[in-house]
Every structure is written in C-alpha cells, then in structure tokens.
Amino acid sequence: MGDSKPAVHFERIAFIGIGLIGSSLARVIRRQGLADHIAVNARSHETLDTVMELGLADSVSTDAREVVSGADLVMVCAPLGAYASVTKAMAPALREGCIVSDVGSVKEVVFHDIGSQLPADVHLVPGHPVAGTEHSGPEAGFAELFQGRFCILTPNGQADDAAVQKVSDLWTAAGSTVEIMDAKHHDQVLAITSHLPHLIAYTIVDTATELEDTLKGEVAKYSAGGFRDFTRIAASDPTMWRDVFLTNRDAVLDVLGRFTEDLTALQRAIRRGQGEKLYDVFERTREIRRGVIEHGQEVPPAPPEKD
Amino acid sequence: MGDSKPAVHFERIAFIGIGLIGSSLARVIRRQGLADHIAVNARSHETLDTVMELGLADSVSTDAREVVSGADLVMVCAPLGAYASVTKAMAPALREGCIVSDVGSVKEVVFHDIGSQLPADVHLVPGHPVAGTEHSGPEAGFAELFQGRFCILTPNGQADDAAVQKVSDLWTAAGSTVEIMDAKHHDQVLAITSHLPHLIAYTIVDTATELEDTLKGEVAKYSAGGFRDFTRIAASDPTMWRDVFLTNRDAVLDVLGRFTEDLTALQRAIRRGQGEKLYDVFERTREIRRGVIEHGQEVPPAPPEKD
Numbered sequence: 001m002g003d004s005k006p007a008v009h010f011e012r013i014a015f016i017g018i019g020l021i022g023s024s025l026a027r028v029i030r031r032q033g034l035a036d037h038i039a040v041n042a043r044s045h046e047t048l049d050t051v052m053e054l055g056l057a058d059s060v061s062t063d064a065r066e067v068v069s070g071a072d073l074v075m076v077c078a079p080l081g082a083y084a085s086v087t088k089a090m091a092p093a094l095r096e097g098c099i100v101s102d103v104g105s106v107k108e109v110v111f112h113d114i115g116s117q118l119p120a121d122v123h124l125v126p127g128h129p130v131a132g133t134e135h136s137g138p139e140a141g142f143a144e145l146f147q148g149r150f151c152i153l154t155p156n157g158q159a160d161d162a163a164v165q166k167v168s169d170l171w172t173a174a175g176s177t178v179e180i181m182d183a184k185h186h187d188q189v190l191a192i193t194s195h196l197p198h199l200i201a202y203t204i205v206d207t208a209t210e211l212e213d214t215l216k217g218e219v220a221k222y223s224a225g226g227f228r229d230f231t232r233i234a235a236s237d238p239t240m241w242r243d244v245f246l247t248n249r250d251a252v253l254d255v256l257g258r259f260t261e262d263l264t265a266l267q268r269a270i271r272r273g274q275g276e277k278l279y280d281v282f283e284r285t286r287e288i289r290r291g292v293i294e295h296g297q298e299v300p301p302a303p304p305e306k307d
Numbered sequence: 308m309g310d311s312k313p314a315v316h317f318e319r320i321a322f323i324g325i326g327l328i329g330s331s332l333a334r335v336i337r338r339q340g341l342a343d344h345i346a347v348n349a350r351s352h353e354t355l356d357t358v359m360e361l362g363l364a365d366s367v368s369t370d371a372r373e374v375v376s377g378a379d380l381v382m383v384c385a386p387l388g389a390y391a392s393v394t395k396a397m398a399p400a401l402r403e404g405c406i407v408s409d410v411g412s413v414k415e416v417v418f419h420d421i422g423s424q425l426p427a428d429v430h431l432v433p434g435h436p437v438a439g440t441e442h443s444g445p446e447a448g449f450a451e452l453f454q455g456r457f458c459i460l461t462p463n464g465q466a467d468d469a470a471v472q473k474v475s476d477l478w479t480a481a482g483s484t485v486e487i488m489d490a491k492h493h494d495q496v497l498a499i500t501s502h503l504p505h506l507i508a509y510t511i512v513d514t515a516t517e518l519e520d521t522l523k524g525e526v527a528k529y530s531a532g533g534f535r536d537f538t539r540i541a542a543s544d545p546t547m548w549r550d551v552f553l554t555n556r557d558a559v560l561d562v563l564g565r566f567t568e569d570l571t572a573l574q575r576a577i578r579r580g581q582g583e584k585l586y587d588v589f590e591r592t593r594e595i596r597r598g599v600i601e602h603g604q605e606v607p608p609a610p611p612e613k614d
Contacts, residue, residue, distance in 0.1 A: 081582070105532070130529050130531050130532050132531075132532070134596075149531055150529060150531070152529070188522060189522055189525045189526070189529055190529065190532060192514070192515050192518065192522065192526060192534070193515075193525075193526055193529045193530050193532050193533065194529070194532025194533045195532075195533075196514075197511060197532075197533035197534050197536070197537055198533050199570075199573060199577075200507055200511060200570070201533070202573070202588055202589055202592050203569050203570045203573055203588075204503060204504060204507060204566055205592040205595050205596075206569055206591070206592050207499070207503075207562065207565050207566045207569045208499050208500075209592065209594065209595055210565070210569075211499065211565075215495060215496055215499065218496045219496070219499060219500055219598070220595055220598030220599045220601070220602050221457065221598075221602050221604070222437050222457060222459070222496055222497065222500045222501070222604075223500050223599045223602070223604045224437050224438055224439075224456055224457070224604045225412070225437050225439070225497060225500050225501025225504075226500065226501045226502075226504035226505050226540055227499070227500040227501060227599075228599055228604055229504070229536045229540060231592075231595050231596040231599045232536070232596065233533055233536060234592040234593070234595075234596065235592070235593050235596040238585075238586050238589035238590045238593075239586065241585070241589050242582050243582075245577045245585055246577070246580055246582055246585070249577055249578070249580070253574065253577060253578060255514065256570075256574055256577075258514050258517070258518075259510060259511055259514045260567075260570070262510050262513055262514045262517075263506075263507070263510045263563075266506060266509070266510055267560065267563055270506075270552045270553070270556055270559060270560060270563075271556070271560060273553055273556070275549050275550075275553055278545075278548070278549045278552055278553070279545050279546065279549045281509055281510075281513050282509055282541075282543075282545035282548050282549060283545045284513070284516060285509050285512040285513050285516065285538075285541040285542070286541070286542050286545075287516065288512050288515060288527060288538050288541070289512075289538040289539065289541065289542035291526070291527030292527045292530045292535055292538045294527070295527050295528050297528070297529075297530045297531045297535055
C-alpha cells in the first residue's frame with residue numbers, strides 16, 4: 001500500500017458477527033485505514049468486549065440495527081444459519097446505496113436468506129475469501145490470513161458494478177486475488193475443494209474416537225503418519241460447518257456420492273489384492289498436487305509471531 | 308550428541324533400498340558417526356550414484372549379498388512388496404549375530420516375508436519410524452525427519468534383548484521416542500492413524516480428477532479451503548502405499564468398514580437436515596485434536612533450509 005492514499009475507502013463498515021474471518025478483515029481495515037469507523041455487532045457481550053480490547057472496533061452493540069445504521073458497507077460474518085435472522089433485524093436500518101456483503105462458504109443461499117429481505121436500493125455482493133485456519137473467534141484472526149489467497153465474489157449480475165468494484169478493491173487490499181463466479185458454480189466447486197474434505201476429516205476423526213479404548217489412546221500418539229492433518233481440519237468451528245452442510249446440501253451429497261463410489265472401487269481392489277489398480281490411482285493423484293503448487297496454494301497460512 | 312562417544316555404534320550398516328526414510332537415517336548415522344561403514348544396495352545404478360553423490364554411503368552395489376556381507380546391522384528400507392525377494396537374495400550372506408531391521412509401515416508381514424527366510428543365528432527386530440513427508444527418494448531425506456517422532460519396534464518376544472536395545476539406541480540417537488508394541492496391534496493402530504487417512508486422501512483427490520473439466524480446472528486453484536492437505540498426503544509414494552494396502556488388508560478393510568458406516572450416518576443427517584446430529588459430531592472431534600497437540604505431533608516435519 002505504501003504511502004499513497006488507500007486503494008478503497010468506506011465511511012462506516014459494519015460487521016455482523018466477527019470470528020476468525022471477520023476479525024482478520026477488521027485488522028486489515030484498521031492497519032490500512034480503509035474505513036473512518038468500524039462498528040461491530042455480535043450476540044454476546046463477551047465477544048464485543050474482546051473486539052474492543054483487540055482495538056478492532058470504534059463502536060460495538062448487540063443491536064444489529066444500531067450497528068448498520070449509517071454504514072456504507074455491511075459485512076456479514078455470522079454463521080450461515082444466522083443470515084436470515086440477522087438480515088431481518090438489520091434491514092430496516094440500512095441506508096440507501098449501502099453495500100451488503102458476506103464471507104460465508106456457501107453462496108447461493110445468500111440470495112435467499114439475505115437478498116430477499118433487502119430494500120431495493122441496497123447492493124448485495126456475496127463474497128467468500130477462500131482462506132482459514134482451524135482456529136475460531138476474534139482472537140484467532142490475523143491480517144495476513146488473506147494474502148496470496150483467492151476471494152470469490154458472486155454478484156450474479158444483480159449488483160451495481162461500482163458496488164462490486166468496491167468490495168473487490170477491499171479484498172485486493174487484503175492481499176487476495178478476486179474472482180467473479182456464478183453462485184451455484186461456486187457451491188459446486190467448494191463442495192469438492194472444501195466441504196467434502198471437511199466432512200471426510202470429521203468422519204475419520206469420529207471413527208477414531210469410537211474405537212476401543214486400547215486403540216483410542218494410541219491414535220493421537222501415532223498421528224504423524226497422516227491422521228494429524230485430518231484432526232486439524234476436524235478442529236474447525238462446528239457451528240460454521242453444520243451450517244455449510246445444511247445450506248449446500250445438494251452439491252455436497254452429489255460429490256459425496258461420487259467419492260463413495262470411488263472409495264468402494266478402491267476397497268474392492270484392496271480386498272482382491274489388485275495392486276496395479278491401486279498403483280494407477282495413487283500415481284495419477286500426484287498431478288493435482290502439482291496444480292496446487294502451481295497456484296501457490298500449498299502453504300497453510302500461519303499467524304505472524306506477533307500481530 | 309555433544310563431544311562424548313556415540314550412544315550406539317555399528318561396524319557396518321547395510322541399507323537394502325534407500326528412499327526418504329533410509330536416506331534420512333543414513334544422514335543421522337553419518338552425522339553422528341554411528342557406523343564405521345555404510346553400504347547401500349538399490350536396484351538402480353541411478354539411485355546408487357545419487358547416494359554416492361550425497362555422501363551417504365562408503366560402498367554401493369546392486370548386489371544385496373555383497374552389501375550385507377560382514378554387516379552387523381541390515382536395515383531394509385525397500386517397499387514392503389520387495390521384502391521377500393530381497394531377503395531371499397541376501398539371506399545366505401548374513402553374518403552370524405547380525406541384526407536385521409526394517410522401516411516398513413506394516414509389521415506383521417515382516418515375520419513372514421523376512422523372518423521365515425533368515426538363518427537362526429540372525430536377530431530380526433522389525434521397526435517403523437512414524438515419520439515422513441510427501442516426498443520420495445534419497446534426495447528428499449533429511450536428518451531431522453525423526454526428531455520428536457515415535458519409532459515403534461515389534462520384536463514380538465522373538466529377538467535377543469541386546470539386539471532390540473541396539474536398534475532402539477539407534478532410533479533414540481535419531482531423536483525419536485522408541486515404543487515396543489505387538490506387530491498385529493501396530494498394524495491395527497496404523498490402519499486408522501495412517502493407512503485409512505492415505506486411502507481417503509487418494510480417493511478424494513481421485514474423485515476430483517474425474518470431475519468435468521470446467522470444475523477440475525478450479526479444484527487446485529481453490530484448494531486452500533481444505534482440499535490442499537489431502538493433495539499433499541495423496542502425493543506420497545505410490546509403490547510404498549500400494550504395498551501397505553496389500554500387506555495390511557484385513558486391518559485396513561476393518562477400519563474402512565467403520566469409516567463408511569460413520570460417513571453414511573453423516574450423509575443421512577445432511578439429507579434430512581439434522582443440524583444437531585452434525586453439530587454433535589463436529590464438536591466431539593475436537594477432543595482428539597487436543598490429544599495430538601499434547602503428544603507434540605501437531606507440526607509436520609520440514610527439511611532444514613540446507614542439509
């Protein structure tokens with residue numbers, strides 16, 4: 001950003017909910033001076049106290065209406081399951097021309113749960129920063145979280161171009177590459193790259209927790225053989241992930257069906273001792289890994305030593 | 308190790324096969340002077356040239372018999388599927404009192420494929436360092452790979468105590484914590500902590516490779532949402548993993564059956580919109596993560612900047 005004026009500027013940004021993603025974005029906004037005022041809404045006073053202690057907000061309130069009042073950008077960072085109710089609460093207080101965006105992992109549902117309740121003069125620009133860690137809550141955020149990651153916007157041709165551009169500029173300032181995508185397509189892509197992996201990780205860790213006690217005690221101990229990575233994914237926020245599966249049900253069930261077929265084929269190959277079949281699958285999966293590396297997405301994000 | 312004498316010493320250590328694990332152990336042995344002579348056997352001249360260039364061996368040969376001749380420790384680091392044939396080749400040349408050990412990920416099969424062919428005066432001490440990366444080959448090794456990891460030995464009460472102690476001392480010198488375990492039990496524990504996770508990771512990446520081209524191109528790009536970790540696991544050595552599934556079939560099929568049942572239950576909960584059920588599973592899996600952290604196994608190993 002250097003010493004020039006910020007790439008984008010808002011008068012008042014309202015956060016509805018503020019966990020890992022929201023607080024990381026608030027840190028970016030603070031650090032670069034991208035808003036005159038940051039107002040934060042959360043359900044609990046405890047969260048709001050934390051946000052004030054962290055210096056992430058100029059004002060806080062448990063009343064969503066109060067927080068969005070006068071805002072030119074409202075960033076919904078609540079769990080997907082709360083979208084309809086928070087929108088109902090805040091909608092009457094939204095100012096004309098206000099942009100409403102979000103950071104949820106499922107995008108088609110946003111038009112229904114948020115969009116259908118917005119006044120006509122408000123611009124909806126759904127967004128999804130493809131970034132995260134297994135930690136939750138405002139303390140877990142850090143400004144570098146979005147650097148080098150993709151942020152997908154799904155305005156679906158319904159939002160004003162200038163509004164899309166402003167949200168895009170915000171994520172660019174956070175260090176992300178912005179992509180515009182159809183919401184339904186987004187949900188299909190993320191079903192395989194994010195939702196299914198989380199479901200699988202939760203399942204395998206759950207399978208381990210139900211083993212006999214003699215085995216269970218050793219699972220964590222010898223986790224360095226591969227299991228460790230699954231436990232990290234399966235430590236993600238349960239509320240957020242419950243809502244992802246409930247709101248992206250069709251796409252998740254579709255890829256889950258494909259996955260199960262493929263797993264059954266491998267199971268059959270193992271049972272029959274078909275080494276060549278196993279080898280062929282294990283060999284061709286390396287190609288995708290190369291793609292991940294080419295896209296610069298291979299390194300998990302890590303918070304800096306001190307934020 | 309400081310300036311005192313090494314914790315364990317061998318006259319001649321013979322490596323049968325030398326990939327990521329074998330070459331990392333050879334680096335430890337070299338660095339700490341734990342052997343007067345390191346002799347390496349591999350099938351290809353190319354591998355042997357690499358090993359000489361890396362300074363990991365005093366002598367190399369494609370003839371296993373020549374390499375083990377005079378060795379007081381033979382470390383089998385070949386894929387599990389080659390154990391029977393390499394043992395057949397080297398057995399006649401093993402010296403009296405020699406210790407034969409290995410680094411394979413499945414342990415019960417070692418008694419059959421190696422043990423049954425050894426002369427009575429040779430000590431078999433099967434071993435499994437629970438460590439690794441997704442990279443393969445002697446260039447990928449590094450001496451720090453075993454630090455802070457567990458190494459499981461499965462002598463099953465059949466080996467001489469002094470022989471077990473010497474192998475144990477070697478892994479302790481490499482920075483590992485040594486555990487003695489029954490071979491069959493080892494195979495059950497690793498089926499859940501390592502073999503199933505790899506099978507699942509290979510499957511999900513394979514499922515992604517078979518998507519329509521429009522989706523496929525985006526999978527690597529948006530992999531930071533969880534998929535990335537699976538691609539890393541699924542980039543592991545195909546030969547090694549084929550052999551793991553063929554040699555630990557029963558234990559893998561058993562945990563795979565449990566996993567499939569659990570996954571079906573979650574699938575049903577998603578289809579029926581049972582949010583509470585999903586939440587309960589996602590919440591309880593966090594406990595295992597805490598166990599992983601307590602055992603200090605949460606950080607994946609990384610090679611140093613320069614070995």
